[in-house]
Amino acid sequence: MIEIKDLHKSYKMGSNSLHVLKGINFSVEEGELVAIMGSSGSGKSTLLNILGMLDELDEGSYTLDNVAIKNLNETKAAQYRNKFLGFVFQSFNLINYKSAVENVALPLYYQRVGRKERQEKALKYLEQVGLKEWATHLPSELSGGQKQRVAIARAMAAEPKVLLADEPTGALDSTTSYEVMDLIQKINDAGNTILVVTHEEDIAQMCKRIVHLKDGVIVEDKKVEQVRASQYV
Amino acid sequence: MRQLFDSDTWREIFQSIGKNRLRTFLTMLGVFIGIYIYIALSGAAKGLDNGFEKEFETVARNSMFIWAQTTSKPYAGFKTGRRIQLKLQDAEELRRQVPEIETLAPRNVSGVFGSSPGVITRGIKSGNYSVFGDFPEFTKIATKKIYDGGRFINDEDIKQERKVCVIGERTQKELFDVEENPIGGYLEIEDVSFQVVGVHKFSGGGPFDNDSDIFIPFTTYKKIYNTGDNVAWFTIAAYDDADVIKVEQDIKANLRRIHKVDPEDEKAIGSFNLGEQFKKIFGFSNGLTFLSLIVGIATILAGVIGIGNILLISVKERTKELGVRRALGATPTEVRNQILIEALFLTLLAGIIGIIMGALTLKGIDVFTQDVDLPYTNPTVPIPYVIGSLLLMVILGVLIGLIPAQRAVSIKPIDALREE
Ligand SMILES: Nc1ncnc2c1ncn2[C@@H]1O[C@H](COP(=O)(O)OP(=O)(O)OP(=O)(O)O)[C@@H](O)[C@H]1O
Ligand SMILES: [Mg+2]
Numbered sequence: 001m002i003e004i005k006d007l008h009k010s011y012k013m014g015s016n017s018l019h020v021l022k023g024i025n026f027s028v029e030e031g032e033l034v035a036i037m038g039s040s041g042s043g044k045s046t047l048l049n050i051l052g053m054l055d056e057l058d059e060g061s062y063t064l065d066n067v068a069i070k071n072l073n074e075t076k077a078a079q080y081r082n083k084f085l086g087f088v089f090q091s092f093n094l095i096n097y098k099s100a101v102e103n104v105a106l107p108l109y110y111q112r113v114g115r116k117e118r119q120e121k122a123l124k125y126l127e128q129v130g131l132k133e134w135a136t137h138l139p140s141e142l143s144g145g146q147k148q149r150v151a152i153a154r155a156m157a158a159e160p161k162v163l164l165a166d167e168p169t170g171a172l173d174s175t176t177s178y179e180v181m182d183l184i185q186k187i188n189d190a191g192n193t194i195l196v197v198t199h200e201e202d203i204a205q206m207c208k209r210i211v212h213l214k215d216g217v218i219v220e221d222k223k224v225e226q227v228r229a230s231q232y233v
Numbered sequence: 234m235r236q237l238f239d240s241d242t243w244r245e246i247f248q249s250i251g252k253n254r255l256r257t258f259l260t261m262l263g264v265f266i267g268i269y270i271y272i273a274l275s276g277a278a279k280g281l282d283n284g285f286e287k288e289f290e291t292v293a294r295n296s297m298f299i300w301a302q303t304t305s306k307p308y309a310g311f312k313t314g315r316r317i318q319l320k321l322q323d324a325e326e327l328r329r330q331v332p333e334i335e336t337l338a339p340r341n342v343s344g345v346f347g348s349s350p351g352v353i354t355r356g357i358k359s360g361n362y363s364v365f366g367d368f369p370e371f372t373k374i375a376t377k378k379i380y381d382g383g384r385f386i387n388d389e390d391i392k393q394e395r396k397v398c399v400i401g402e403r404t405q406k407e408l409f410d411v412e413e414n415p416i417g418g419y420l421e422i423e424d425v426s427f428q429v430v431g432v433h434k435f436s437g438g439g440p441f442d443n444d445s446d447i448f449i450p451f452t453t454y455k456k457i458y459n460t461g462d463n464v465a466w467f468t469i470a471a472y473d474d475a476d477v478i479k480v481e482q483d484i485k486a487n488l489r490r491i492h493k494v495d496p497e498d499e500k501a502i503g504s505f506n507l508g509e510q511f512k513k514i515f516g517f518s519n520g521l522t523f524l525s526l527i528v529g530i531a532t533i534l535a536g537v538i539g540i541g542n543i544l545l546i547s548v549k550e551r552t553k554e555l556g557v558r559r560a561l562g563a564t565p566t567e568v569r570n571q572i573l574i575e576a577l578f579l580t581l582l583a584g585i586i587g588i589i590m591g592a593l594t595l596k597g598i599d600v601f602t603q604d605v606d607l608p609y610t611n612p613t614v615p616i617p618y619v620i621g622s623l624l625l626m627v628i629l630g631v632l633i634g635l636i637p638a639q640r641a642v643s644i645k646p647i648d649a650l651r652e653e
Contacts, residue, residue, distance in 0.1 A: 049647050054560060054645075074564070078559060079564065081560060093560075109241060110561055110564075158561075
């Protein structure tokens with residue numbers, strides 16, 4: 001599903017250059033649930049943003065679902081993001097003047113799905129995250145956990161090949177975090193490929209594979225016995 | 234284009250402009266005021282224009298009056314202070330020498346300019362009225378509304394020196410009974426019996442006009458008052474495209490030559506140039522129209538720039554939201570168009586409200602000044618001007634919208650998302 005080879009990325013700041021990713025080799029099969037760990041500043045978000053085509057790599061190759069991701073213009077990148085990828089952010093990034101269901105429907109709007117179908121699909125995904133009753137509420141009327149579930153529903157609505165989550169539980173308390181992880185596990189159970197960046201060991205243990213980043217390289221990559229989040233909920 | 238006609242686009246736009254009403258309102262205020270001022274001012278200018286036009290509709294625009302006085306300089310053996318008398322033959326000469334003259338009507342009068350008024354009697358009724366000796370051409374310069382059934386003096390009247398007359402409304406009122414039809418009736422001017430052939434409606438405005446006058450054929454006048462070929466003054470209309478001031482000077486120069494007056498003698502020939510006065514008056518309302526155009530365009534421009542500015546701020550405020558949209562698959566074109574349509578929509582909406590309010594104000598002024606004696610009629614803004622100003626706003630709206638639109642997509646999605 002995902003294949004990266006010898007990936008390099010540095011940030012240029014004036015005359016200085018900060019080499020963040022220094023040769024990453026890494027692949028993900030369909031249906032995997034991967035945790036990316038590492039200390040702060042180790043380049044986890046940078047990696048995820050490149051995978052998400054929000055940022056460009058400097059060197060190396062990236063193949064997503066057998067499509068080489070290279071030299072994309074912004075329009076093409078937008079279309080690929082829309083078609084292949086779902087994003088979940090630490091700070092939810094819901095649009096504050098849109099109701100829950102309108103937020104979920106937004107990627108479908110950019111897919112040019114008709115209004116009625118959009119509404120139906122969005123409601124279906126809201127129901128899957130258990131928030132059907134909250135469909136018409138604005139984000140400001142939802143709790144953090146609820147917001148993140150809306151964000152997950154939004155990421156899933158476009159039926160992406162890969163779900164990318166950057167610290168999805170970073171802003172949540174542990175109970176709510178487990179609820180969100182429970183949801184992510186269920187989505188993964190349904191066959192979706194998911195990458196989760198996290199700081200927290202317990203969250204990482206709820207994935208099926210843990211990749212450790214340190215100083216811009218992968219220092220550890222191991223399969224783990226998945227801990228089910230449902231037991232804590 | 235697809236986006237422009239997509240109801241979803243509009244839903245998105247309404248949502249985003251509706252979420253911050255104050256900002257939307259302020260955005261629109263500038264353009265609204267601009268177009269409002271433009272419409273109200275240029276409509277008022279048009280109203281003034283119409284008003285003057287109506288006031289003077291009975292008189293040819295580029296007309297003038299020429300009369301003779303006494304010389305103020307000795308010349309060719311003549312002493313100063315010589316009285317000059319205009320002659321009928323002068324008219325022929327002037328027509329030949331000054332091709333810009335369209336119509337020339339020699340006139341005589343008794344009853345104004347110090348001469349004694351004509352005594353008119355009809356049975357036991359009598360009164361003093363101004364009696365004019367006129368050619369039919371006169372009505373080409375100062376139109377006289379003749380009531381139904383009547384007519385003005387014609388060429389046959391002149392040729393046959395007929396004893397016919399056209400009377401004013403007041404003359405009719407004073408000499409005829411209310412139910413009496415004056416046409417065909419007789420009255421006596423200086424003991425000579427005249428038949429009434431027309432009654433003219435009084436229309437104020439033209440100089441030397443009043444409603445107690447009587448017009449008789451020039452040739453008949455000459456006989457009754459024994460004036461020979463003397464002419465009191467010429468009423469002259471120049472062609473529309475002629476320069477009235479130059480025509481006036483030419484005429485006066487010719488008359489000075491004919492009557493052997495020093496070419497430098499400004500006093501000998503008197504004149505009143507109505508055309509010049511008209512020019513001043515219409516120059517004023519043209520100036521007002523021009524001013525309103527300038528003020529209007531400037532304020533619209535300022536308003537549109539204001540919209541651009543506020544949209545720029547709004548785009549900055551929304552950087553993160555736009556980043557999210559792009560992460561979710563919005564292409565740069567879609568983002569750009571959304572901002573552009575927003576700018577266009579706000580500009581047009583503000584403009585249309587401004588036009589409507591401006592039109593209502595004009596209507597209000599019109600109603601208000603209905604009973605007031607002001608040269609102000611039917612203040613309207615020509616449709617092409619309205620369409621023109623709308624077009625201007627569309628163009629400016631799009632152009633100014635391009636700046637925030639470009640800004641919205643110039644930032645990478647990842648940087649947009651990082652924005653706090
Ligand atoms: N846009 C940028 N410009 C310059 N430097 C950057 C930029 N983004 C990240 N960095 C730097 O690159 C390094 C890696 O950042 P990154 O966000 O990938 O770390 P991270 O592993 O996600 O850390 P955290 O756990 O704190 O989120 C950091 O040193 C950071 O300061
Ligand atoms: Mg990070």
